[in-house]
Structure formats: structure tokens, C-alpha cells
Amino acid sequence: MTGIKTRLERTQKLVKRLEDEHREALHNRIQRLGYRPDEVLETFPLEQKAAKARLMVLLEYEELNMESPMELITEPQFASSFYPEVVLGYLHYLLDEVGVPPIAEIDIYREWILGINPSYTKDFDRLEHKWRVYASEAGLDA
Known part of the structure; x- marks a missing residue:
């Protein structure tokens, strides 16, 4: 039993150290971009x-943009x-967790995503349905 407890403590310390290193690397990455x-x-x-996940995409775009500025594509595109x-996933997060109704973003992102990959139509329909339910419960105009 003592051996298991010792291994568990070592594993927890290792996980904590890795999490701290990851957080520090992320902080450095964000600072290097000027934020x-x-x-x-x-x-x-x-x-x-x-x-x-959305932060990682944003950082990737910003790093690519530092190397060679993109003029024809914005970060959301x-x-x-x-x-x-x-x-x-981020739009669902905004609606579910933050409570920010992303109705304007839904239309913009729908156009961009479905223009390239129409297979996401059902995902947008689900998101819009969730928005309408949220709007009716909150008394907002849907």
C-alpha cells in the first residue's frame, strides 16, 4: 500500500510540474506575440x-502572421x-458557459464554414436551435 501511495504522489508531482511548464510556455508564447x-x-x-482550442488557433494564426503578414485572410476566416x-465548439461554449448569445457570429461563421465544407450544415442548425431556445427563455428577440 505504501508503494502505491508513493507512486501516486510522484505521479501527481510530475503532472503538476508538466502543467506548470505548459502554462509557462503558453504565457511566454502569448507575451512574445505582444499580448x-x-x-x-x-x-x-x-x-x-x-x-x-480556440486560443491555440488564434495563437497559430498570429505566429504565422508574424512570419509573413496575411493580407487576404483574417483570423476568423x-x-x-x-x-x-x-x-x-467555441460558439457553443459562448452560448452555454458564458451566456453570450453568438447570433451575429453564427451567421458569419456559417457563411465561411459552409462555403468550404457544407457537411457542417446540421451542426449550424443545432447551434441555431439552441440559440432560439436560449433567446426565448431569456426573452430576447430571436
């Missing part, structure tokens, strides 16, 4: 899987083209 980590992580909390599931 303040506390502000960025307030907007994209790492505890939320969808927000963290980049995310929609290469990571449509991340964008959809």
Missing part, C-alpha cells in the same frame, strides 16, 4: 476545452477554413 497573458487567459480560460470544429 498580456492575464487578459488573454481571462477571455480564453484554459479550463474550458473549447476556449483553449483562417479558423473557419482550417479548424471549423474548433469554431463551432
